Amino acid sequence: MHDEQGRVRGMVESSQADRGARPAELEAIIRGRRSVRRFRPDPVPRDAVERILEAGRWAPSPHGSQPWRFAVLTRPEIKARLAEAMAEAWLHNLAMDGEPEEIIAKRLAGSRRRLLEAPVLILLCLYLGDLDRYPDPERQAAETTMAIQSLGCAAQNMLLMAYSLGLDGGWMCAPLFCPDVARAALGLPETVIPHALLTIGYAAADPRRRERRPLAELIVKDA
Numbered sequence: 001m002h003d004e005q006g007r008v009r010g011m012v013e014s015s016q017a018d019r020g021a022r023p024a025e026l027e028a029i030i031r032g033r034r035s036v037r038r039f040r041p042d043p044v045p046r047d048a049v050e051r052i053l054e055a056g057r058w059a060p061s062p063h064g065s066q067p068w069r070f071a072v073l074t075r076p077e078i079k080a081r082l083a084e085a086m087a088e089a090w091l092h093n094l095a096m097d098g099e100p101e102e103i104i105a106k107r108l109a110g111s112r113r114r115l116l117e118a119p120v121l122i123l124l125c126l127y128l129g130d131l132d133r134y135p136d137p138e139r140q141a142a143e144t145t146m147a148i149q150s151l152g153c154a155a156q157n158m159l160l161m162a163y164s165l166g167l168d169g170g171w172m173c174a175p176l177f178c179p180d181v182a183r184a185a186l187g188l189p190e191t192v193i194p195h196a197l198l199t200i201g202y203a204a205a206d207p208r209r210r211e212r213r214p215l216a217e218l219i220v221k222d223a
């Protein structure tokens with residue numbers, strides 16, 4: 001037998017052996033995770049933050065390109081700088097939508113509070129530098145879409161890890177609407193594109209859960 005075949009067989013055997021050892025609580029963690037938008041001020045241990053980042057690192061990615069970079073923000077002045085910068089960009093958009101002034105003020109205050117109250121913010125940025133290059137725009141666009149899908153995988157890994165550690169997380173899409181503003185506020189390199197902000201901490205209260213559609217509604221074909 002060739003070495004290569006032996007290796008392949010070994011991998012199959014070990015994956016079968018591992019199957020019984022996989023943590024049984026995964027389903028409970030998946031179902032238990034919820035979006036938390038109010039946090040207690042208690043600090044999050046650095047070790048927990050690192051385990052959350054590690055979980056992101058192990059997400060699947062197209063060709064193993066790992067097209068994500070993470071900015072970890074814990075200092076109040078840094079969080080405030082990001083909050084102020086993004087609020088200004090959002091203010092512009094809300095005004096463009098014709099939202100009444102008092103609604104704008106309320107929404108901006110809520111967003112600012114969320115950023116400042118969460119002990120840890122993790123900004124997930126897209127990094128396109130290691131993607132495959134194609135001569136046609138269709139395949140290049142698909143490559144970018146795959147990278148964004150992969151960033152979602154990293155985010156979910158992080159949220160599940162946070163939950164499994166007794167923490168909670170929230171997802172804020174705000175940076176997606178003002179990536180240049182978020183990048184400039186944090187002094188991040190031009191090569192990273194801010195996409196999603198995860199707020200991490202200890203839940204101040206149990207949030208109301210969103211209903212899930214029945215599985216039968218989601219399966220469009222089961223042949």
Ligand SMILES: Cc1cc2nc3c(=O)[nH]c(=O)nc-3n(C[C@H](O)[C@H](O)[C@H](O)COP(=O)(O)O)c2cc1C
Binds near residue numbers: 034171173
């Ligand atoms: C791509 C994406 C963007 C989201 N953006 C926001 C957001 O900007 N603000 C927010 O409060 N929640 C946001 N969420 C969280 C969703 O509102 C939440 O996941 C959904 O309501 C289901 O609730 P659950 O997470 O508690 O199960 C986002 C989630 C995803 C996946």
